[in-house]
Amino acid sequence: MERVDLIPPAGGADAVAPGDVADPADTYAAAPLLNCLLREVARPLPGRDGVHRLPGTERLLRVRGGRRPTAPEVYTPHGWQRLGHAELVKLVTEELRRHTGLSNHELPAEMSDSRDAVAAVLAARARATPPDDPYLRSEQSLITGHPHHPAPKARGGGPVAGWLPYAPEAYARFPLVLLGVREDTVVEEGDTSALDALGEPPPGYRLLPAHPWQLDLTARALAPAFADGRLIRLGTTTDPVHPTAAIRTVYAPERDLFLKFSLDVRITNDVRRLWRHDLLELRRTDAATSRALADGPAAWLSDRGYRTAGFAFEELAVLVRDGLRGHLLPDATPYLAAGLVEGFTGSPLDGPTDPARWWEAYLRHMVPPVLAAFADHGVVLEAHLQNSLVACDAAGTPVQALFRDAEGVKLLPDVERAAGWERLVYCLVVNHLVELAEALAERHPGLDPWPAVRRELARHDLPEIAGLLTAPTLPAKTNLLLRWTGADGADARYRPLPNPLAEG
Template identity: 75%
Template sequence: MDRVDFKPTVFTALTRGDTDEAADAYAAAPLLNCLLREVAEPTPEPGVHRLPAGGTLLRVRGTRRPAEPEVFTGGAWRRVGHAELVRLTADELFRATGVANTALPAEMTGSRDAVAALLGARAKAAVPEDPYRRSEQSLLLGHPYHPAPKARGGGPAADWLPYAPEAYAAFPLDLLAVREDAVAEDGDTRALDAFGEAPPGYRLLPAHPWQLALTQDSPRIRAAFADGRLLRLGRTARPLWPTAAIRTLYAPEDDLFVKFSLDVRITNDIRRLWRHDLLKARATDAATAAAFAARPGPAPAAWLSDRGYRTADFAFEELAVLVRDGFAGHLLPGATPLLAAALVEGFDGSPLDRLTDPADWWAAYLRQVVPPVLAAFAHHGVVVEAHLQNTVVAVDAAGLPVQALFRDAEGVKLLPGVTRAAGWERLVYCLVVNHLAELAALLAERFPGTDPWPAVRAELRRHTADGALPEVTALLTSPTLPGKTNLLLRWTNADGADARYLPLPNPLSAAS
């Protein structure tokens, strides 16, 4: 099979001199995906869609990453830039819902401007040599079905660019000391003490410098500095670098991940480590780790545990830091970890760039990623949010997937805390719609004539034999899959955790 000359999207081919055009294209693609999935109606003409509330005809190029939007006015098609696309979207949603929203259009514009800033920063930055770091820091597009995936809270770029993974950032942590009688913690946080030394009577508390700047005017934190409950100790000796999650950093010399609160809206939520999540984190993580440890079979899947958290009782959420396993003891010897989301978006060194026929690679990928997620649900009632940014796939020297590693206990659901039906719906959305469908679409685009879905169907069917997952049989025959409605969710100001789904055509039911 011959691979076609491939550019993941039209904007990746733009030159450095086309920053504004490239930023428009990067920002338009996910917004168009949302419009076409959640709002628009197809017409008989390929690529043409109707926005029903306003009656506008919208034409795009491409399917996986729509580009070059046009509207039909005055008897002709006219190109629209990102700013006009935002206005068109806001008008359509107001007409359709009767709800006014000024915040989301500002976020969409901010997301586009953030991309422009990131493109400028990347042009001056050195590309990381480590392929894992390159994969984590490659996501200029980000969530392909969110209207503002790169919004950074509306602040000036100078405030957040030093901490942006997409700009290949690396930076030291601020080191605070919390008086021992004001420490709140749970689990194993000893790894934090390696970042520095606290004075007698205090405990070390690393802080993200962006979060510390965001909370500098907090009366509780200012009072704690004033009365000695909180001290400034300087910064870590070595830099850490941010993963795709932005607020989760990796310390390569220590082989440790640390996750912080960040009082910034990123996609659907303000990214704090919320008290209710921290208080249940140990039980959730323990259940998930046990599910992975108990799994039989040769596939060496791993769970990167959130070992524990430490914070100050007077600023429980604002100053919280979570300790997560690194790769030691989990990653197969000689394997190279890569972020699954980066495989979809593309990055220098992606194993997909070496393929001429994807069949064996895809079968190996499915064999590593699918079984552990299904087994955790079927035998332990654990719903792992195996979406693209929570999944790390390790490859061997030839680029073949040999292991899947999963992370982020904050997003894990446990039965019966949620109903089995709700848990299964979330699992299918994260694993199939958000994850496998994105890779399948990429493979079909890169390798014309390829149908990746029969292999997915075959892998899923293997998990029906023991009767533990009757949901799989229903999934293989269902006409629809659940698609999350991020555009409508943000427009109506629904809680980010309150996922709402609409039915999407199920390619599994048509796979032979």
């Protein structure tokens, strides 16, 4: 694309007409990619709402909307030119190549894959029936997905038929494959007894459920084990499971059980295997987190244990996680926090007659357990939107927070306190509270959500709180640059983001 240095006039005949509506898949897929570009690379043009300069190419980009940018346009000698998703990917690719001095052939393909996955999901949802359970609806609502990732819906570039039957966004439900693993090859730790209730293996074997998508992905690697009898197929589970927002974690409502599997697919920043080093740390991390959340109404969905085969340790690993019912307060209904931000039928975020009081109740239950775990136990919860649930009473008022996923938990002093605090602030404040505050304010114009957040944080006696409330910036993870430069997904890099908590 040619460089254009002139500054365009405001408004004018070149503005996009209100009826010029983009393809829905383009719109969904462009929003998180634009969020990344605007946060990590672009520079706002002073006095021009929605207009940004791209420093690498010196192009001018204009967008509309707030937390979900829409209608991207680039300025040309002929005026503003609307960009479809394919053109936006080309623009971003050229900008990042100039901006970083590096090339990347994988990420543009993932951006396109993410858009195509959205299109497939939208088509599937149009002919599917959403679950009756409002909790499952919240888990399966994430069409946009991570709001600040360039390719949140990429599915490894595989054919749609390979992954769509297992996509939570398509309201999928499916049986698990039951395998028998020869007893002398089984590796397990912790409480895995729930797996034994799923079926009856023959003598000399132990039961191991498997995700059918993962079996397809690893078919060639596992063929020798099936051939020599280390693995046998035992049919499928009698009841279907429902994939949650995490895709590889499924919920079995009849058994009130979560199971997490490996998936040899890159989803957002990582290939989603249950890595050996994480599994070997599981019991220690889970025990520390269970102690940290033992008191009070907040609950931890414990990762009780794992089972796998020694010859395919990571490929066939399955992690057993607590269900919901033993932790929920009476008559409370759980919802995924990320679902509240995305929106779904029956969301409590749409219903409060007093949104300020609803928000205060949400903060009162969500914030204290995260801060207390850090201050009193040295546990850094990964309390981002997809790992946090809120339970509401019959009126839709928050009454309890629930947290999950020991894999993302960090412990002090394994990480330095400053690094742990930065991660906590990113997960809880930037990834979680900022997104939910903006979604609530969007639904209820005139609501200022930040005084309530400041009051809630100020109640807690942590030395870091004063700095959090006065710092001009917050740490925002740079997912676009992280993926473009090929950094490891766990190697979080942060960019300063204006701090809405800082008054004045």
